[in-house]
Amino acid sequence: xxxxxxxxxxxxxxxxxxxxxxxxxxxxxxxxxxxxxxxxxxxxxxxxxxxxxxxxxxxxxxxxxxxxxxxxxxxxxxxxxxxxxxxxxxxxxxxxxxxxxxxxxxxxxxxxxxxxxxxxxxxxxxxxxxxxxxxxxxxxxxxxxxxxxxxxxxxxxxxxxxxxxxxxxxxxxxxxxxxxxxxxxxxxxxxxxxxxxxxxxxxxxxxxxxxxxxxxxxxxxxxxxxxxxxxxxxxxxxxxxx
Ligand SMILES: [Zn+2]
Ligand SMILES: [Zn+2]
Numbered sequence: 001x002x003x004x005x006x007x008x009x010x011x012x013x014x015x016x017x018x019x020x021x022x023x024x025x026x027x028x029x030x031x032x033x034x035x036x037x038x039x040x041x042x043x044x045x046x047x048x049x050x051x052x053x054x055x056x057x058x059x060x061x062x063x064x065x066x067x068x069x070x071x072x073x074x075x076x077x078x079x080x081x082x083x084x085x086x087x088x089x090x091x092x093x094x095x096x097x098x099x100x101x102x103x104x105x106x107x108x109x110x111x112x113x114x115x116x117x118x119x120x121x122x123x124x125x126x127x128x129x130x131x132x133x134x135x136x137x138x139x140x141x142x143x144x145x146x147x148x149x150x151x152x153x154x155x156x157x158x159x160x161x162x163x164x165x166x167x168x169x170x171x172x173x174x175x176x177x178x179x180x181x182x183x184x185x186x187x188x189x190x191x192x193x194x195x196x197x198x199x200x201x202x203x204x205x206x207x208x209x210x211x212x213x214x215x216x217x218x219x220x221x222x223x224x225x226x227x228x229x230x231x232x233x234x235x236x237x238x239x240x241x242x
Contacts (some may be wrong), residue, residue: 028047030111031092041111051088053237057081061212078212080204080219080230085237086119088207093236097207101145103241104201109145112207112235120153122235124201128153128160128233129222131206131214132168132191149235150205165195166218176210183213190214193222198226209234 029036029043036043058070087093100108130146155160170190186234219230
């Protein structure tokens with residue numbers, strides 16, 4: 001599979017091409033184009049080869065550990081209570097995510113949403129809040145990638161989705177271009193929650209968790225608004241650089 005995808009990536013046309021094929025035939029794997037009946041759009045081989053997050057990760061931050069709380073969370077606990085990540089942000093998810101966000105390949109939200117649905121428990125929370133996007137960014141991109149994934153998760157529980165009352169009031173430079181300390185400083189005060197969340201259990205949905213600075217700042221804001229418990233539900237988690 002890797003050989004096929006690498007060849008396709010080399011000419012930078014694989015997803016455009018496979019998207020076209022998928023639209024035409026509806027039953028082809030997004031990655032290798034072989035026939036599949038899976039609703040995820042991936043054949044069983046490609047599905048099995050995805051870089052899944054280890055199940056033994058730290059329950060609070062989602063980074064690799066023996067399944068117990070990691071040292072970092074013990075020393076300096078984040079504002080969110082748990083993290084559920086389906087995948088590691090590595091090949092081919094990184095390439096797919098880039099195309100999802102920057103080439104408007106919205107159909108990939110189906111696959112990301114369905115994969116995430118397998119790792120989370122909707123009954124565990126009262127509300128699901130997608131990571132808000134600043135209006136200027138939304139205008140630029142045309143859609144909020146976290147909201148599209150959250151819509152898939154809440155397809156049969158629409159009353160749990162709340163994407164209007166948590167807003168991003170500060171336009172910040174893309175977090176990817178910043179170091180951890182800068183990210184924390186940069187994102188401070190970025191969110192506003194316009195509802196009382198007293199006693200509510202909330203899940204924040206996002207596409208990728210890198211340092212967790214944005215998720216942490218939003219979790220802090222949600223807790224200030226009264227939330228009793230905040231979970232991070234993310235499609236992919238980056239691993240720290242060694
Ligand atoms: Zn495949
Ligand atoms: Zn941890």
